[in-house]
Amino acid sequence: MSSWWQAFFDDAYLRIWEQVFPEETNAAQARAIWAMLDLEAGCRVLDAPCGWGRLSKPLAEMGAVVVGADQSEAMVRAAQDKRGALGEDRLRYVRHDLRERLEESGFDVALNVFTSFGYGTEEEDEAIFRTLREAVRPGGRVLVETNHRDLMCSYISRGTKASTRLPDGTLFIDEAEFDAIGGVAQLNWYWSGPGGKGEKHANWRCYTPTEIVRLMQRAGLHFVGAYQGFSKIPFRSVGQEAGGRLSVVGVREQGERG
Numbered sequence: 001m002s003s004w005w006q007a008f009f010d011d012a013y014l015r016i017w018e019q020v021f022p023e024e025t026n027a028a029q030a031r032a033i034w035a036m037l038d039l040e041a042g043c044r045v046l047d048a049p050c051g052w053g054r055l056s057k058p059l060a061e062m063g064a065v066v067v068g069a070d071q072s073e074a075m076v077r078a079a080q081d082k083r084g085a086l087g088e089d090r091l092r093y094v095r096h097d098l099r100e101r102l103e104e105s106g107f108d109v110a111l112n113v114f115t116s117f118g119y120g121t122e123e124e125d126e127a128i129f130r131t132l133r134e135a136v137r138p139g140g141r142v143l144v145e146t147n148h149r150d151l152m153c154s155y156i157s158r159g160t161k162a163s164t165r166l167p168d169g170t171l172f173i174d175e176a177e178f179d180a181i182g183g184v185a186q187l188n189w190y191w192s193g194p195g196g197k198g199e200k201h202a203n204w205r206c207y208t209p210t211e212i213v214r215l216m217q218r219a220g221l222h223f224v225g226a227y228q229g230f231s232k233i234p235f236r237s238v239g240q241e242a243g244g245r246l247s248v249v250g251v252r253e254q255g256e257r258g
Contacts, residue, residue, distance in 0.1 A: 009072035012198055014052055016191060019166040021054050029113075030058035032230035036247070037109055037143065039064060046110040046135050048098055053079030053091075055113060060091040067104060069096040099127040107136045115146045118205035122215070125205070129219035133252050142221055142250045145230065149206040150242035152178060152185060169193050178206070209235065209246055221250030 033055070039045070041063030047056040050068025052075050060066040068091070070076050076095045083091055096102060099120075110132040117125045132142045155162075161175045170193025177186040189200045207215065213223050226235040227247045237243040 008200060008202055009051075009070075010074045011078075013200065014074060014078055015195055016166070016170070016172060016189070018052060018054070019168060019170070020164075020172075022167075023054075026054040027058045029230055030055050030062065033111065033113075033143070034059070034062055034064075036227070036230050036232055037141065037249075039109065043108045044106065046102075046107040046132070048096075048102075048110060048112060048132065048135070049075070049116050050079060050093065051075050051114070053082055053093065055111065056091060056093070057083060057086065060086050065089070066091050067107070068093045069098065069102065071095065071097045098131050099124050101131055102135050105135050105137070106140075108140050110136050110140070110142045111145075112143070113145045115204070117144075117146070118207060119202060120205075122205065126215055126219050129216050129221065133220045133250070136252050138252055138254045140252050141224065142216070142252070143247060144212065144216065144250075145245065145247045146212065147206075148212065148242075148246050149183065149208045150237050151244065151246075152176075152206050154240060154242045166191075166193065168195065170195060183207070209237070209243075209248075212246070212248055216248060216250045220252070222253050224249040224251050 043064050045059055045064045045066045046069065047059070047066060048069040050056045050070045053068055056066045056068035056079065068079055073095060076093050079093045112132060117128050129142070136142060156178055161173065164172045166172055170191050173190040175188045175190070177188065183206050185204045185206050187202045187204055191198060209226060213226065217223060227233055227249070228235050228243065229245050229247060235243055235246055
């Protein structure tokens with residue numbers, strides 16, 4: 001991936017997105033993932049990438065044994081700072097580039113949440129999914145939750161600029177540009193508020209639901225199902241938001257080796 005990757009997920013990113021995802025939202029999403037995947041206390045969960053631990057921590061508090069992995073030094077540092085009283089027997093964080101195989105394996109579940117791929121080449125995305133597949137045990141599952149091309153197009157049909165006033169008073173503007181032929185969206189974020197002003201730009205590869213499933217299959221995962229968000233409701237591309245956010249579950253089949 002290009003050098004933007006090292007700088008994009010920094011302290012400024014954290015100041016914006018930890019306001020978009022307050023603790024009560026993170027806890028609710030963790031509970032939804034728990035119910036969706038029928039998790040049990042003691043299960044081993046890989047959260048990759050984990051960001052600032054917004055899902056890793058509540059999942060560990062619910063009884064999972066969690067490892068959070070992220071390539072961003074700022075995100076891993078923030079996750080460590082926010083871990084509270086949880087010991088490393090319940091929650092650990094590691095800095096890791098998910099295009100490369102993890103040293104640890106045998107997880108029951110691996111999570112890739114909040115559109116955490118599509119920022120490099122298609123080959124790099126397949127490598128990320130393969131890392132997740134190799135990290136889970138035979139019979140283990142991989143959950144990918146993401147935006148997708150159909151949903152992106154539904155946003156564009158209603159206008160490409162969205163503005164949000166964050167809790168601290170910061171005005172955040174999201175103004176995307178979409179190359180429909182290349183299938184790449186340029187993300188353009190601008191903000192101004194008490195913490196200062198700034199902007200960030202990145203390219204995101206905009207896959208269709210079909211392409212996401214095929215990408216996971218190429219990475220060696222058996223397709224289990226596609227769902228609406230963090231639910232057991234089968235995904236259907238209907239309505240103004242083309243089905244909304246997508247979760248795809250794949251399994252590493254029994255009897256497979258690394």
